[in-house]
Amino acid sequence: MVTIYDIAKQANVSAMTVSKVINNTGKISEKTRARVKKIMEEMNYVPNSMARSLVLQETKMLSLLIPDITNPFFTTLARGAEDAAMRLGYKLLFGNSDESLTKEKEYVDMILSTRVDGVLFSAASDLSEPHLQTLRKHRIPFVLLDREVPGVESDAVTGNSREGARKLVEHLVGLGHRRIALVNGSLSVSTARDRLDGYKDALKLNDIPFDESLAFESSYKHFEDEGMLRRMLELPDPPTAVFAGNNFLAVGLIRKLLELGVKVPDRMSVVCFDDLGASVIDPFFTVASQPAYQFGAMGIQLLVDRIKGATTPEWKKLVLPSELIVRGSSGRPPA
Amino acid sequence: MVTIYDIAKQANVSAMTVSKVINNTGKISEKTRARVKKIMEEMNYVPNSMARSLVLQETKMLSLLIPDITNPFFTTLARGAEDAAMRLGYKLLFGNSDESLTKEKEYVDMILSTRVDGVLFSAASDLSEPHLQTLRKHRIPFVLLDREVPGVESDAVTGNSREGARKLVEHLVGLGHRRIALVNGSLSVSTARDRLDGYKDALKLNDIPFDESLAFESSYKHFEDEGMLRRMLELPDPPTAVFAGNNFLAVGLIRKLLELGVKVPDRMSVVCFDDLGASVIDPFFTVASQPAYQFGAMGIQLLVDRIKGATTPEWKKLVLPSELIVRGSSGRPPA
DNA sequence: AAAATTAAGTTTACCGATAACCCCAACATA
DNA sequence: TATGTTGGGGTTATCGGTAAACTTAATTTT
The missing domain is CATH 3.40.50.2300 (Response regulator)
Structure with missing residues (x-):
């Protein structure tokens, strides 16, 4: 894989200069900037986001944990989350707990070791509480989705x-x-x-x-x-x-x-x-x-606000309304 | 966040010893091993998978790109992939291209910078070819799912x-x-x-x-x-x-x-x-x-085999049968 | 008893990027 | 002329882990 050092060598500059070109920081002349950029193109350079995450202490990844990936409510929610995340410059790591606490725990462990910046959490049940406490202990921000969990204070997007x-x-x-x-x-x-x-x-x-x-x-x-x-x-x-x-x-x-x-x-x-x-x-x-899509989209918004500290300390509770839609499955009782 | 150095200090050993305890490698006495483990527990240590990936040159992450997350065929496939991936010790990074080449390209860029170990790719269309060439150029193994792409040779799981x-x-x-x-x-x-x-x-x-x-x-x-x-x-x-x-x-x-x-x-x-x-x-x-679930599960299997080199060089083509199920939507033509 | 192993750790370098600080020539200012 | 200031860049340390080579004392072999 091509690294900034390879680019640096080709361009006859230091690696730091390349880094500065990539991030548009520091003082680099237009000439050098253009040369470095051209070489990056030629060598198909792609930054290694892990190396960057390691030093920056942020991954630009969020995790979405849902209890049932086959349910249209949650897949629609996932699309909303995905779109919002991408728009805000975050990747989304999906997890499907299948309403199982065991699977949920495995995902929480994965989330911790992956050092995601935050989690959108739709709990399997009230018994998910220890999992959320684990996240809290490790200071990973999370937003509860659809379901509240007794004993856990946090931001949340729920329906009424x-x-x-x-x-x-x-x-x-x-x-x-x-x-x-x-x-x-x-x-x-x-x-x-x-x-x-x-x-x-x-x-x-x-x-x-x-x-x-x-x-x-x-x-x-x-x-x-x-x-x-x-x-x-x-x-x-x-x-x-x-x-x-x-x-x-x-x-x-x-x-x-x-x-x-x-x-x-x-x-x-x-x-x-x-x-x-x-x-x-x-x-x-x-x-x-x-509004399932909104659940996901708003959830990401709240989460990113929390991560960036662009919000007040109180927990934000978003309650989205549900709409009664009358169709053929309901009618007058038999006489 | 707690690191192996924090653990090492507490346990009065070197960081390397901690690393060896974590990975069960090298020669460490039972006494030390137990002490280090205890301290890891107490301090809630979780390994930083980015740091590890950086040095090991593997992320233990795979990516699954599907064209329509609302379609039950693909969500079922996703579950199959997820289960298989987890079983084999991999995380799965989902991407939903929405049948759009633009979104697909964004995901490919993300895949490259995330340095995933491999990709399960269900192409938006034949025009996805350049995206696959990009993956190939960067030597990221991939398995095509459900859809073949002209001009691209690779492992694939398709239906008949x-x-x-x-x-x-x-x-x-x-x-x-x-x-x-x-x-x-x-x-x-x-x-x-x-x-x-x-x-x-x-x-x-x-x-x-x-x-x-x-x-x-x-x-x-x-x-x-x-x-x-x-x-x-x-x-x-x-x-x-x-x-x-x-x-x-x-x-x-x-x-x-x-x-x-x-x-x-x-x-x-x-x-x-x-x-x-x-x-x-x-x-x-x-x-x-x-058998949508099988598409995902077999795809992961093929992909992991390829990553580990546990397969012959020829491209593997898996063709899964489809089953005719006759139900109420078909009948004799009107007279 | 000397030499060879082995057990149990430690030291060092490195993965790929970035922050913080340093450097030096050219130019402007007092 | 002596002293800032600025443009354009380079050095070094660091993020958290791991491989490989090295150390040292204890044990075994001959």
Whole structure:
């Protein structure tokens, strides 16, 4: 590989002069500058960013840790982060924890040894807390994305899960539903708790008692059934609508419902959080849509501000609104 | 940040001894080893991988460049690559070129300055050739993924697009279709050309003449219509089936068809390459399914073999089969 | 008992870049 | 004439680690 010393030799100058040409610093005559530049071109010189990072103590790399790379919400978020990072002159090191704490830990170790300048962190669950403490201990700035983690103070970009959930459920109530089930992600994830709260809010506002036998906990990754659905349908007073904690849960749920011959929305309405991405033929789901791209873009912005110290010491909390989009999966309850 | 020198001082040994403990090399007594390890723990030491890379001349990082991060085919491929890379002790630097040559070039520059050990490259188009030549010039090993690039010899993992296309079209012929349209990606992408060839193969095998007015060129990113569909339907002898070059084209196509009131598969059958991922409620498309995860995993394997010189000099070409999966989007032509 | 090994570390140089400081001639100023 | 000042560049030390060669005392071999 060509180094500044090779260039320096060819150009009959010192390595420092070459460095100055590269960085446009110091006093170099136009003649020398041009000569050095020409030689750099000819020799296909590319600066070694590791050597530079070592002395500058910054890598110009950020890391993005997401819990599910197959979920369109997170891939869209990733695009937003990537675009913003590139625009601000940073590279982005992706990590996909697959909602697994073990994998997440491996990524945190990697992040530390890579000396990235900051991390965009979408936690696998509340149990990610030690990982975040590790980052904090090593003074690596981070911004939480989508999910807050109890016991961890930091900058964060989240959605308004509680309000979004309330709007979805109130939409169902407005259609005439009174028996509304909740199929949620794991309650060890903050958004799942918020969505549960929003669900309860909506019930309370409409004088519907909270019925525990209608509230289920599954996983955001996929709908873990284990007969839950059948039990739900066999209830003395079964639900006429379901609020699914996220897009994948809704998909899994509907698949099962179809299998069981339960038509949506005729016999059962289904609403959920988050859109389903570009690969859907017929946007069918009534959703609380979140601006996923913005999550990523704003997250990077906050992170870079923090890295550069271009912000006040208080933690910045950005809450992005979700939008209720009514489509075909929700309708009036059967008579 | 804690360095080996800090550790060395605490442990009353030289930095080299610490280095040897870390790498399990050289001769160090069990006593010293234990003491140094304990101190590393206590001080939360994490090796600086840049410093190490600088002297070892290897980064243990690979780069994966894909053209569309929103497409489930590529995200699944990415997961395969990520898992394999981590298993082999490599980090993965993702890049999303968005099918844009400009972005792709930016990533290539980044790759060079980051000194990654190798690149998994899914080219935006044939015009990516100069980018690959740049990598070659700098002796960065790469493996082409999914798409070949004319004028570039290299290791590659591809699908059998020609055969997959033939199978899909023969399936349509078997159902009784004779007027079969092709809505393809840009012909500057190798898979699109192969799929066109496979389409022609199937026609020829069944004595159906190739009709140019039924072959359209769009983009793999999304269905660019511009009245193409209307023209197609208004043909004197309109098609009864369409073979779409990939999943996104099929989705775009079906959306338009639904808008125009053309029922699938009743009035029009649609088949395509590649599955649609986990966010689909009801697997509906008849597809040639490719083992996307394997593309990534095998690609990494090939790449690492090449990096380590654990392979013969000839270029390895891995062709992964595609599987015809018949579902609801294809049926008999209308009577 | 002398020579040869070996165990356990240490010293030195280097990877490729940059910051901070130094140098010297040419010109301007008092 | 003596003294700044400035343009254009060079020297040296350093970032955090590792390879290779070197040291020294203890142990083994002959």
